[in-house]
Amino acid sequence: MAALNERRLVALLDERFRTDAAGVSLGIGDDAAVLEPGSEPWVCSVDASVQGVHFDRGFVGLEDIGYRSFQAAISDLAAMGARPRAALSALILPRSLSAADIDRLTAGQAEASRDTGCPIVGGNVSRGAELSVTTTVLGQAARPVRRSGARAGEQLWLVGELGLAAAGLSALRSRSRVQRSVEAAPALARCIQAWRRPRALLAEGLELVGRASAVIDVSDGIAADAARLAEQSRVRLVIERDRLRATLCGALLEGARQLRRSPLQLALSGGEDYALLATGPGALRPPSARLIGFVTSGSGAFVADGSWLRPLRGGFDHFRR
Numbered sequence: 001m002a003a004l005n006e007r008r009l010v011a012l013l014d015e016r017f018r019t020d021a022a023g024v025s026l027g028i029g030d031d032a033a034v035l036e037p038g039s040e041p042w043v044c045s046v047d048a049s050v051q052g053v054h055f056d057r058g059f060v061g062l063e064d065i066g067y068r069s070f071q072a073a074i075s076d077l078a079a080m081g082a083r084p085r086a087a088l089s090a091l092i093l094p095r096s097l098s099a100a101d102i103d104r105l106t107a108g109q110a111e112a113s114r115d116t117g118c119p120i121v122g123g124n125v126s127r128g129a130e131l132s133v134t135t136t137v138l139g140q141a142a143r144p145v146r147r148s149g150a151r152a153g154e155q156l157w158l159v160g161e162l163g164l165a166a167a168g169l170s171a172l173r174s175r176s177r178v179q180r181s182v183e184a185a186p187a188l189a190r191c192i193q194a195w196r197r198p199r200a201l202l203a204e205g206l207e208l209v210g211r212a213s214a215v216i217d218v219s220d221g222i223a224a225d226a227a228r229l230a231e232q233s234r235v236r237l238v239i240e241r242d243r244l245r246a247t248l249c250g251a252l253l254e255g256a257r258q259l260r261r262s263p264l265q266l267a268l269s270g271g272e273d274y275a276l277l278a279t280g281p282g283a284l285r286p287p288s289a290r291l292i293g294f295v296t297s298g299s300g301a302f303v304a305d306g307s308w309l310r311p312l313r314g315g316f317d318h319f320r321r
Contacts, residue, residue: 009102009125016106019119023085026121033121035086040140042085045076047137051130059172062101064196065133066108068272071200072219073135074116075274078205079217080146082139084118089135092128105133116200141209149213150233150279156293157212157285158247159204159276161194162222163263166270167255168195174259187254198274205276207286212278221271223312226301229277236298237279239312241305243292244268268303268312 014028026034049069051057057065070087077084089109093102113120118137168191201217208215216229222239230237241264248263256263279295293304301312 006125012099012102013106013123013125016110017089017113017120019121021086021119024119024121027119028122033086033088035121035138038085038140040142041144043077043080043082043139043141043144045073045137046134047073047076048132048134050132057131060196062104063108063111065131066105066110067112068108068196068198069133070109070112070135071116071198072272072274073137074112074118074200074202075198075217075219077137077139078200078202078274079215079276080139080141080144081205081209081215082141082144083206084116084137084139084202086121086138087113087118087135088138089120089123089133091123091125092130092132093125094129094131095127097131109133116202143209145205145209145212145215147214147216147229147232148234150229150235150237150295151213152235152295152297154213154279154295155282155285155291156237156239156295157278157280157289158222158244158292159208159278159289160201160218160273161247161249161252162218162244162273162275163248163252163256163267163270164191164194165198165272166195166221166266167191167252167259167261167263168193169270169272170259170261170266171255185254185258187251188258190251191255195272198272200274201276204288207288208276208278208280211284211286212280212289214280215276215278218273218275218277219271221269222275222277223268223301224271225277226312229279230299230301233279233295234299236296237293237301238296238309239268239293239301239303241303243290244303247290247292
């Protein structure tokens, strides 16, 4: 960082993120970006990725940090059925980061920006004790899908995969035991890749528009996020254990076996898969959505297995000890 002052750093970011995307009148380099208003409502969200909270640099590279932090923010737009238009990135950079390190970090951001069709048009840089990447995303949607629309009698759908990222993180934290297993089990390597390189389900989110009554992205684990959707809609969500188990992919089943973990528990409590949990009438369920439960009157989120019903527990909470 010694060779970089703020002006040179901004110039580096301008070169990295320069864009001529439609709807962007002015990007990086001025006091603020300028976007064309468009005819649809704006959908905006912000997501922070902080060293020691969301990632440990001991087992994730800077390029992956840049990539996954951007996709995590974009996933909020996917849940609302929005199309990305632009993003702002705020970087807190420790003194230990070199110019080459910053190049790798922003390369990951730029790759995710290209993959999602969402140009980075501005942001902020600052020095701090720990690396932090905060991404603000701006999108547009004719009919944003909210968390509050679920109704009793509807189905509960899952779009995407659950548990892979949690298994990958568990593998990384158990590196001494798992190092040989990654070579022996490609499934475990896929789990690690799912955590390092998640993908926001933008196309699938758009497919839910006009079909789903409520949607939430699964960032903190389906146990926690189902409870949030139930609370916002003032209904009870019931996940049927056998239906959920049937959605678990082979990579998770094999990875969990290698880790001596329950694949179902990884699916219920693990986060950062950025799958979509949705409700809607059965007749409108799209091909990408799999039936995992139902909506009924009451409150809370539960898992059912035959005749018994128990409240869902677990998931990530920033402020729980």
